[in-house]
Amino acid sequence: MRKILVLPLVVAALLVPSSVAATPVGRPVALVTAETANEVIAVSLSPHGGRIVRRIHLVDPLMIAAPLHGPAVVVSPMGAVTLLAPRSLRPIKVFHAFRSPKVAAIAPGGRLAYVTDERTGDLSVIDLAHRRIVGRVFVGALAHHFGISPDGSRIWVALGESAKTIVRLDASNPRKPRVIGRLRPRFGAHDVAFAPDGRTVLVTSPAGSTVAAYSPGGRLLWYAGAGRGPGHVAFSRGSAVVSSGYGSSLDAFAWRSPSRAPRVAAAPYGSFNLATYGGIVVTTSLFTGQVSEFRVSDLHRLWTTKVAPAARYVAISVWPR
Secondary structure, eight states, X not given: OEEEOOOOOOXXXXXXXXXXXXXXXXEEEEEEEEGGGTEEEEEEOTTSTTOXXXXXXXXXXXXXXXXXXXXXXXXXXXXXXXXXXXTTOOEEEXXXXXXXXXXXXXXXXXXXXXXXXXXXXXXXXEEXXXXXXXXXXXXXXXXXXXXXOTTSSEEEEEESTTBSOEEEEEOSSTTSOEEEEEEOXXXXXXXXXXXXXXXXXXXXXTTSSEEEEEOTTSOEEEEXXXXXXXXXXXXXXXXXXXXXXXXXXXXEEETTSTTSOOEEEEOOTTEEEEEEETTEEEEEETTTOEEEEEETTTOOEEEEEEOSSOOOOEEEEEEOO
């Protein structure tokens, strides 16, 4: 285990690592939850970035996850998980078999979604095509953020926003994941994200002082200094992209060579959450309601637009032209 000294960077949302090998044909849009406005908002990405193309009313939409093609999954902490049809964003299914759902993520392949329930401690599996819950496993109270390996065979779940425990699951049968171990992260855990190689797992510290890398078996590989947190991480090609909502910054570094100084750019205050698509990253500000798109290669900001009083989570979807 080695310590890597990196310029301050704060890890902010996410939700789930997102990288795309080939760009699908279609129009990419950012799907944004505006919780206080009770809306889900679709915002166009470059080259016609920053235009609101759709708004739909939805009660208390906390977070959103979506495959590139297929229904989006919207989580309401009041106990509902809603599937939205692609493009129209029309609600097509509402699940009420939750008590306090918190985080959703799409499994590789886009056919299944996983949802954590903070109150019951369950990780649920939703078949998106058949619109039904097909599996559920107890991982522990306060189940919250989680990461899925690129091949879908492993899942790590943090128990709480400031977690002292990460639960490791075998998801080789993706409909019936099973607990295989627990990890007490050295610096605590807020977000968990598997790197594209599947052999490195980044864990952000709740205190925001450290980003730590672990092997899939739970061995600490390295850790790096970080800025104000807590936050989330997403991947784009060879970069890990992190954002600091409190530090009003966005950082990117080569996760295979973390000792190199990160690229740094200013971001709207409160930009905790982010999603990547190809070579771009989109952030949302919880405090200003702004959505921004950046190029990952140099963190040049392409545009920023205000869509609501507060913009919480973001996911990327590709709509037919």
